[in-house]
Amino acid sequence: MEELPDGSYRITARLPVEDLADLFRVELPQDDDVETVGGLLARAIGRVPIEGSETVVGELHLLAERTGGRRNQIDTMLVRRVEEPADAEEAEADEPAPATEPEDEERAERRARRKREKKEAAAAAAEPEDVDADAAGRLSS
Known part of the structure; x- marks a missing residue:
């Protein structure tokens, strides 16, 4: 060191x-x-x-x-x-450090897109399915 x-x-x-x-x-x-x-x-x-x-x-x-x-x-x-930014608006703590090579940027974009898609899929799976009234009536009888 x-x-x-x-x-x-x-x-x-x-x-x-x-x-x-x-x-x-x-x-x-x-x-x-x-x-x-x-x-x-x-x-x-x-x-x-x-x-x-x-x-x-x-x-x-x-x-x-x-x-x-x-x-x-x-x-x-x-x-x-x-170095800490002089202006608080410059600080973007939620964003990852900028990539230093084009392929890093592309990977980061793909990773972000996959993350978004997973969130959307999880949200869609959590929504209850629509059940029509006839099917609901048959289930309760």
Whole structure:
């Protein structure tokens, strides 16, 4: 772990998420499937990260810096605290961090569309079916 002059840190992608949270004194999303900072980045962007992949998770900006090893996995990352917007209107807490590559944007749109479709299907399934009066009468007799 190396602190850089701008206040960011160069860390190993294998650093446990809890250690990163302690380092920056922040709360990060809890996920039983994610143990390392590299895994946190992969989960946030929805794919295996490559050099230059970046996103914001909680209050932290994560950037995949360098790959290494036989499998060419992300080896080091740059992490910095996200600057708070000066104007509250600029803050959009409900929206995910902007995608950094066109394919990320397309995936995010597809994911949002699937989520909407699931909600609509669940709402339609929860609505009672119309029963005509004759059928209702036969059921009650």
